[in-house]
Amino acid sequence: MKKDINWKRVLIDYTMITLGLFLVATGVYFFKMPNNFSTGGVSGISILLAAVVPISKATLMAIINMLLLVVGFIFLGTSFGVRTLYGSVVLSFFVKFFEDIIPLSKPMTDQPLMELVFAVILPAVGSAILFNYSASSGGTDIIAMILKKYTALDIGKALFCTDALIAVTSGIMFGVTTGLFSVLGLLSKAVVVDNVMEGINISKCFTIITDKPDEVSEFIHSIGRGATKHDCVGTYDNKERFVVMSVVNRAQAKQLRDYIKQNDEHAFVIITNSSNILGKGFRTPM
Incomplete structure (x- = not known):
């Protein structure tokens, strides 16, 4: 076709x-x-x-x-x-x-x-x-x-x-x-x-360990990106938490960082740079 x-x-x-x-x-x-x-x-x-x-x-x-x-x-x-x-x-x-x-x-x-x-x-x-x-x-x-x-x-x-x-x-x-x-x-x-x-091509990759995965995911959706969620256990206190992963551009990264800072003060966030993202919504040289 x-x-x-x-x-x-x-x-x-x-x-x-x-x-x-x-x-x-x-x-x-x-x-x-x-x-x-x-x-x-x-x-x-x-x-x-x-x-x-x-x-x-x-x-x-x-x-x-x-x-x-x-x-x-x-x-x-x-x-x-x-x-x-x-x-x-x-x-x-x-x-x-x-x-x-x-x-x-x-x-x-x-x-x-x-x-x-x-x-x-x-x-x-x-x-x-x-x-x-x-x-x-x-x-x-x-x-x-x-x-x-x-x-x-x-x-x-x-x-x-x-x-x-x-x-x-x-x-x-x-x-x-x-x-x-x-x-x-x-x-x-x-x-x-x-x-x-x-x-x-630089993008910001977020790994967010949080007790509020649904709220964080909903905000990520509101700025036009998707997210992946899975559960985890912290080895220090053995409490169950969730990991939310998402890739955003620079402007969206600032919005997401500010949202987490204001609404989820106990979240643990890792932000890395990547210039090679494959998938819908991203352009990368092959």
Whole structure:
């Protein structure tokens, strides 16, 4: 039986994906390209090629992305992924659009370290949003998909080595300072993406030991979440109690914490963070 498409969910997803692509394009065009920060990927390749080919970086990036799309369709076919196709095309469009309306011939400031921060953070936040919605910006991700399908290589290590080679090459072509900034950006990128993804998906897990399980559960329902209840025995006084478990977002966590503090002063509450929750009502990267 064919499942009905939730068009509202699709619209929200693609709005967030577009926002992620916009952030990636902003970081790449305004901060990476003017400074020749080559931290890997298609943007890094286009920066290197622009030094020897009389074509703009944005145009080279679009050409490489389109070529990789063609290669992806040849080797991956329909398993290529609509969101990867959308990401590759829209990212190339944003970068070329920026080049047409705000042409840059040099960095916007004389503070390369500050510009490196934005060159890393903006694409990292954008990439984290994309990963969170099962999308990508295409580019070298397409190569990774092909290698994963046809080889037994460790794709993560292979891509990191490729990116490292691009970063080192930038030092040869543009000088030691640019090369060191590129390597620093490459090393920072993965850490920032991981931390941003965790921040986006963070949830609060409550384990509540209480004498009032029904009241606590009812309040949890009132803020839009479910709960699991089971009985237990305290080993110190051998009294029977109940454990109520629930997972909520940050705003709901404050409401639940305040409710328990005001209405169940004898409750024992354990609150932990988690960024990997599977189940109805939660979104987590797979």
